[in-house]
Amino acid sequence: MTFVLDDIINTTQDMIKIPSISDDLINLEKNIDYIYNFFVDTNLIIEKKYYNNKPNILVKNFEGKKADIVLNGHIDVVAGSDDKQFEPYIKGNKLYGRGSIDMKGGISIIMYIMKYLDSISYKDKKISLIITSDEEIGGFDCAYNIAKDGYIGDIILIPDGGSSTRIVNTQKGLNLFEVVAQGKSCHSSRPWLGDNAINKIFNLYKDLKETFENKTKNNRYSTVNLNKIQGGKSINAIPNECIASFDIRFTEDFDDSYVRETVNKLIINNSCTVIKSIFGSCLHTDENDKNLQKFKSIASDLSGGKEINFVKEHGGSDGRFFAQYGSKIILYRPDGDNLHTFDEWIDINSFELIYNSYLKFILS
Structure with a gap:
């Protein structure tokens, strides 16, 4: 299996x-154009897709939408x-720079895997590379709609979780929604004459x-957060309207249907109305799943026989949007740290393990 570290680093x-x-x-x-040009001389099918003006790129070795295996980032x-955080530099075995571990190093790895598969004219499995551009703000335009449109596997x-010794098989699901409550305004000195929308x-x-x-x-x-609330126009009046946004992150203890149905029931019971909502399934692949065990x-x-463990994460990834259509998600990435901070880094010595693990899994 070909692997050129310098190319992936560059x-x-x-x-x-x-x-x-x-x-x-x-x-x-x-950045999407950079990826497009990377594949322009291959035999792969390349397609740009836009959702709410945000660019995405799909690279496939087959016609159609549903793949056997998707490489995602x-x-x-x-x-x-x-x-200066966008000026990368190497010190020892660490490559520093904004987005190095989250997740341009991982994307580089799966880009080279996809190009290698094309070089050997691999057609045994339907493989697609899906790169999105709004994961850090929720993925609600890109991955959500890509999966909804049938580009699943x-x-x-996904090289966006875990480390060289940790495979993530569980992440929380999410239910984000905005609601409005209507009440009846009156003077604050006579609240019994009104109906306080904020109370709802x-x-x-x-x-x-x-x-x-x-x-x-x-x-x-599972957690419930009231992220934003707006109600009332005067300090001496009962508010007749209140708008609020909620963020629920739920574990595998709750299935999708229960979360959806229960939340909707509670919204109705409290005389509120949904303005908009977004839903992402809990990401959970059973540890005994044959493909997970194989990986x-x-x-x-x-890795030379190192102990590799399955782990559960509090955070999420774009994998949740594919999970709700039955996809099994495996998150495994190079070592690194300081995500979203000034000195973010990725361990270039772990590139080869991630590359070869993904490639051998696909080929086997």
Whole structure:
């Protein structure tokens, strides 16, 4: 299996130099164009797709939408306070730069895997590379709509979680929604003559927390957050309207249908109305799943027999949008640290293990 470390390092550095912050459409486009040009001389099918003006790229070895295996990543990064963070440099075995571990190093790896598969005219499995541009702000335009449009796979490999000794098989699902509560305004000195809309939001918040949160479960439990609330126009009047946004992150203890149905029921019971909502499934692949075990065995063998563990993460990834269509998600990436901070880095010595683990899994 061909592996050229210098090429992957150079490609990673090239992409770090493009400050593709999540709301910077110009540089997001530049990064997508960089990936497009990387594949332009191959026999692969290349397609750009846009959702709410945000660019994405799909590279496939087959006609159609549904793949056997999807290689997935995102090129958007969190904004930094200093443009020098987009000037990559190497010190020892570490490549520093904004977006190095999250996740331009991982993207470089899967780009070279896809190009290698093309070089050997690989057609045994339908393989697609899907790169999005809004994961850092939720993935609600890109991955959400890509999966909804049918660009999914039986297995999704994402170098956006874990490490060289940790395979992520579980991440929380999410239910984000905005609601409005209507009441009746009156003078604050006579609240019995009105109906306080803010109280309805508070009651909904209380019911949601009592339903989903169980803080006794080793700090890994479902959470409910009231992220934004707006109500009232005067200090001496009962508010007749309140708008609020909620963020629920749920564990594998709750299935999708229960979360959807229960949340909707509580919203109605508290006389609120949904304005908009977004839903992402809990990402959970059973540890005994044959493909997950196969991947672990391959990675362990290639690492020289190091112990590799399955782990559960609090955070999420674009994998949640594919999971709700039945895809099995495997997150495994190079070593690195300081995501979203000034001195973000990735361990270039771990590139080869991730590359070979993904490639051998695909070929086997």
